[in-house]
Amino acid sequence: MFKENIKLALKAMMGNKLRTLLSLLGIVIGVGSVITILTLGESATKSITQSIVESGLETISLFSTSNDNKSIQREFNEELPGKILENVEGVSTVLATNSTRANLRNGQVSESYSVMGVPANYAEVLDYTAAEGTFFTGKDDGDTRQVVVLGTEAAEALFPDGDAIGSYVSIFRNQAKSYRVVGVMEEKAASFNLQFDSSVYIPYNTYIQRMEKVEIVGSYLIRTETGSDVLEVTDFLETYLDKLVGEGNYRVFSPSTIAEMATSVTGTLSLVLAAIAAISLLVGGIGIMNIMLVSVAERTKEIGIRKALGAPPRVIRGQFITEAVTLTLIGGIIGVIFGTGVSLLVTNMLGWGLFPQYLSYLLAVGFSMLVGIFFGWYPAMKASKLDPIEALNYE
Amino acid sequence: MEQNSSLSVADTVIRLDEIRRYYVMGENVVKALDGVSLEIKRGEYTAIMGPSGSGKSTMMHLIGCLDTPTEGKISIDYEDVSDLNETELAFIRNEKVGFVFQQFNLLSRISSLENVMTPLLYAGVPVKLRKEMAAAALERVGLADRMKHRPNELSGGQRQRVAVARALVNDPSIILADEPTGALDTKTGDQILELFSELQTEGRTVIIVTHDDETGRHCARQIRLRDGKLEGDRNV
Numbered sequence: 001m002f003k004e005n006i007k008l009a010l011k012a013m014m015g016n017k018l019r020t021l022l023s024l025l026g027i028v029i030g031v032g033s034v035i036t037i038l039t040l041g042e043s044a045t046k047s048i049t050q051s052i053v054e055s056g057l058e059t060i061s062l063f064s065t066s067n068d069n070k071s072i073q074r075e076f077n078e079e080l081p082g083k084i085l086e087n088v089e090g091v092s093t094v095l096a097t098n099s100t101r102a103n104l105r106n107g108q109v110s111e112s113y114s115v116m117g118v119p120a121n122y123a124e125v126l127d128y129t130a131a132e133g134t135f136f137t138g139k140d141d142g143d144t145r146q147v148v149v150l151g152t153e154a155a156e157a158l159f160p161d162g163d164a165i166g167s168y169v170s171i172f173r174n175q176a177k178s179y180r181v182v183g184v185m186e187e188k189a190a191s192f193n194l195q196f197d198s199s200v201y202i203p204y205n206t207y208i209q210r211m212e213k214v215e216i217v218g219s220y221l222i223r224t225e226t227g228s229d230v231l232e233v234t235d236f237l238e239t240y241l242d243k244l245v246g247e248g249n250y251r252v253f254s255p256s257t258i259a260e261m262a263t264s265v266t267g268t269l270s271l272v273l274a275a276i277a278a279i280s281l282l283v284g285g286i287g288i289m290n291i292m293l294v295s296v297a298e299r300t301k302e303i304g305i306r307k308a309l310g311a312p313p314r315v316i317r318g319q320f321i322t323e324a325v326t327l328t329l330i331g332g333i334i335g336v337i338f339g340t341g342v343s344l345l346v347t348n349m350l351g352w353g354l355f356p357q358y359l360s361y362l363l364a365v366g367f368s369m370l371v372g373i374f375f376g377w378y379p380a381m382k383a384s385k386l387d388p389i390e391a392l393n394y395e
Numbered sequence: 396m397e398q399n400s401s402l403s404v405a406d407t408v409i410r411l412d413e414i415r416r417y418y419v420m421g422e423n424v425v426k427a428l429d430g431v432s433l434e435i436k437r438g439e440y441t442a443i444m445g446p447s448g449s450g451k452s453t454m455m456h457l458i459g460c461l462d463t464p465t466e467g468k469i470s471i472d473y474e475d476v477s478d479l480n481e482t483e484l485a486f487i488r489n490e491k492v493g494f495v496f497q498q499f500n501l502l503s504r505i506s507s508l509e510n511v512m513t514p515l516l517y518a519g520v521p522v523k524l525r526k527e528m529a530a531a532a533l534e535r536v537g538l539a540d541r542m543k544h545r546p547n548e549l550s551g552g553q554r555q556r557v558a559v560a561r562a563l564v565n566d567p568s569i570i571l572a573d574e575p576t577g578a579l580d581t582k583t584g585d586q587i588l589e590l591f592s593e594l595q596t597e598g599r600t601v602i603i604v605t606h607d608d609e610t611g612r613h614c615a616r617q618i619r620l621r622d623g624k625l626e627g628d629r630n631v
Contacts, residue, residue, distance in 0.1 A: 004516055011504050305500045308461065309561070310489020310517040312482040388461045392500065 001315065005322035012295065012323060013330075023291035024331035026284020027371065031335025031364045032342065033277040038360040039343035041266040047352035059126065060234055060254040061194075063219040066245070075245050076216040083244070084220075088236045090228035093125050098207050098218040103172040104200060106158040113154050114199040115171060117207020123149075123185070125223050128196060133165040133183035140182075141203035146210065148179040153197040155184040171202075173211050194221075230254060281368070284331065285375040292324050292379035303383050304391025313384035320383045324376025325369050332368030336361050406437040407473070408568050408600050409458055414467035416453050427453040428464070429623035435602065435616075437568075440595040442611035443604045445620035452573070454620065455604045459494060459571050460487045472568050489517050493562030495572035499554040501546040507533060507557045508542040514565045532560040536590060552583035559590060569600045576610055588613045 013020040064076040081094035099116040122128070123135040136147045148169060155164050164184050170176040179202065188196040208214055224233045234254040241250050296303070303316060311319075340356060347354045416428040428450045435441055445451045456462040457469055460476055463484070468477050471491050479487065493514075494500075501510050511529035520528065533542055536556040546554055555575060562570050572591065576584030588610065591601050603614060611617050619627035 001516065008504075015504065301500070302502055305502060306513070306517075307485065308459070308488060308494050308500070309514045310485050310565075312485035312517075314482065315517060389456055392461075392496075 001318070002322070005319050006326055008319060009323035009326040012299075013327065019291065020327070023287050024284075024327060024334065026280055026287045027328050027331030027368050028284075028335045028338055030277050030281035030284050031332045031368050032339040033273060033280065034364050034367075035336050035339025035357070035360060036342045036346075037270050037273040037277065038357045039340065039355065040346060041270045042355045042357055043343065043347050043352045044266050046355050047347075047350075059194075060222040060224070060230065060237060060252060061219055062222060062237070062241070062250060062252050064216060064245075064249065065251045066249040069249070072245050072249050073216050076220075076250075078217060080217065081220065084222065084237070084240070087240050088233065090225050090233040090236065091222055092225040093121070093223040095119055095122055095125060095221040095223075096204065096217040097122070097221060098204070098212065098214055099199070100173070100212055102211070104154065104158060105170045105172070105176070106167065109158050109160075111154065111157050113151075114195060115173075115207075115211060116199050116201050117204045117211060118201050119204050122201065122221075126194075126221070128188055129186050130183040131186045133181070135183050135185075135201070136203055141205050144205045144209050145203065146177060146179045146206060147182045147203065149183040149185060149201040150181060151185055151195075151197040151199045151201075152187045154200050171200075171211070177210060281371055285328075285371040288324055288328055288372060289375040289379060291327075292320060292376055293382070295323070296320065296379045296383040299383075300386060300391050300394040303386050304388055304394060307386070307388035308392060316386075317380045317384040320380035321373060321376045324380070325372035328368045328372030328376075329365065332365040335368065336364055339364075407434050408437045408439075408471065409433075409435040410468075410470045410473075411457075412468040412470075414457065414464045414469060416450075416457065416462070417465045426623050428457070430467075431620070431623070431625050433618065433625065433628065435569075435600065437600055438595065438598050439600055439616055440592065440614045441600075441602045441616045441618060442614035443602060443618050443620065444606065444608070444611045445626070446606055448622075449620040450623040451604050451606070451620050453623075455571060455573055455602075458569070458602065459492050460484045485517075489514060489565065491568040493565060493567040493570045495555070495558050495562050495570065495575045497574035497577040499546070499551075499558045499578070501554055501557055501561075503546050506543050506545055507538065507549065507560075510546070510557055511561045511564050514561060518565060528564055529560070532564040533557070535563070536560045550583075551579050552586060555579060555583075555587050556590070559587070559594075563594065563599065569602055570594065572601070572603045574605055574607075574610075575603060576605075576607070584610075 064073055066072045078096055081096055084094050085091055095118065097116055097118045099114050101112055102115045103110055103112050120136055120138040120141050123130065130149070131152070133149075135149050136145075140147050148171070150158065150164060158164070158169060159167065164181045167181050168178045169181060170178055185196070190196060202211070222237065224230050231254070234252060234257070238252060241252070306316060344354055411431055411433050414428050414431045415426070418425040418427060431450075431454070443451050443454055453462070457464055458471075460471070460479075461484070463479065464477055468475060470476065471487065474487070476484070476487055501507075502513065508526070508529050511532050512525045515525040515528060530539070530542060533539060536559050538553060538556050538560065541549060541553060541557075546557070549557065559570075562572075570591070575587055575591070579587065591603065592613065595601050603610065605611055616630045617627070618625070
């Protein structure tokens with residue numbers, strides 16, 4: 001019986017191909033969007049994670065988020081790097097840094113930049129090289145000398161003629177202090193919260209003595225050992241810090257947190273798109289109900305004949321539900337193909353890898369069949385309840 | 396053997412007992428059938444005749460188990476069918492009644508063979524057997540070479556033959572034909588009536604519902620209805 005019903009359903013559909021196609025459109029678009037959303041969401045997350053890991057950016061940054069608890073704040077001191085090195089597996093270097101925004105002036109030119117107090121090995125650790133002069137030395141740091149290294153943007157703005165090395169700039173923080181420029185850095189693309197080109201760098205000790213008298217370290221830059229998995233090291237680090245200062249009192253920025261952010265962004269986006277998909281499935285379902293009602297009306301005579309030949313109501317109902325489900329199943333399959341096609345196109349354009357979500361295929365097709373059962377039920381009931389004599393006499 | 400065949404002739408297939416079928420139309424009650432009693436024996440060739448409005452269609456619907464009476468009792472093969480629900484009626488129709496309609500009422504999207512197979516589908520016959528039985532029925536009505544054709548590829552007479560094959564494929568207790576020659580020319584119509592005669596000779600119970608005296612004269616027994624009542628019952 002089931003096989004006959006499917007054959008009948010296909011015959012009915014083939015009898016009016018354009019109408020079938022149009023009535024399927026809602027389902028196709030609904031399922032297509034679901035597949036596109038899920039596939040693109042996954043592909044985006046995986047591709048972003050992959051590109052972060054592949055770019056060799058193995059730096060994790062860490063800072064305190066505790067405002068009121070002094071004893072916790074005091075843990076973010078100059079001893080913490082040593083503790084992290086000792087207790088967290090896979091860490092090669094920990095840099096303590098502080099930063100603030102300040103105005104820099106050379107003659108008539110005055111601009112605001114991020115002034116960072118960093119250790120002398122900062123440039124080396126971050127593969128950040130000098131274009132002119134050199135990064136300051138450990139001796140500069142130890143002697144709290146007033147020297148500064150400029151990021152490209154700062155150098156170009158303050159010294160348009162390119163005579164920066166050996167010149168002096170004034171840095172304003174309560175009062176102006178004069179710093180000698182020892183180096184200008186190469187361009188370097190920003191990576192998460194480090195804006196290399198629009199920053200200037202002074203020795204860490206100079207910073208805490210002359211720029212800002214702070215007791216805690218603003219942020220730490222943690223470099224992982226080559227070959228270690230940065231995502232795994234982040235996990236170790238978080239476990240250690242949870243014990244040391246407690247969850248929620250610090251913030252870690254790493255490729256994995258960025259991947260998580262990307263996921264949450266695509267997650268929000270997915271939610272919106274999923275709502276659209278749900279609406280189009282609903283509209284598609286109503287479309288199916290409409291076409292099934294038309295089909296029942298058109299085939300009143302056929303229903304009458306079948307009843308006269310001995311088809312009980314249950315069988316008539318089954319025939320029309322099967323037809324609705326066959327319709328939505330075909331719509332679902334077309335939708336999956338369509339959605340995968342769109343995903344392939346978009347991922348190709350953006351240079352992402354395609355990560356097909358096979359489970360979502362099953363879910364989408366299964367759900368579209370449910371739509372068929374749900375919206376096919378009423379027309380099928382209507383067909384099964386037709387009076388056989390009236391149906392037979394229907395012209 | 397002798398006794399057996401005489402027994403089967405005396406065997407009642409249909410029994411109507413004080414049948415009334417009323418329709419409520421607004422404030423009026425239409426008495427389509429108003430107290431009709433009769434019996435039809437197995438193997439009889441009967442015409443139910445009368446002008447339009449006489450109640451013969453209502454009678455056909457009741458005998459065909461498409462409808463139930465307001466009052467009275469109908470039995471088919473000694474089984475009371477007056478109070479059955481839709482599903483039970485469908486089962487009786489499938490098992491005991493073979494319909495032939497004026498407008499053939501074939502399913503247009505499927506072949507003659509598939510049309511003839513349809514009652515067997517609802518009877519739950521496996522597909523292989525369905526094909527064999529339907530092919531045999533089509534052969535019986537002389538359409539062995541038209542099995543793959545769809546109804547619209549057949550002439551009126553051929554279509555009615557397919558309908559007859561469909562009516563007899565389930566080996567029903569009665570073959571019930573409603574104006575079977577109404578849509579056919581005289582010659583083709585006569586051939587269909589000839590086919591019914593043959594089926595009757597083979598031992599089948601055939602009932603033809605018609606307003607046409609010419610058609611009625613083919614049948615051994617003629618039952619006449621007028622205004623919902625039995626007007627005459629003549630056995631030639």
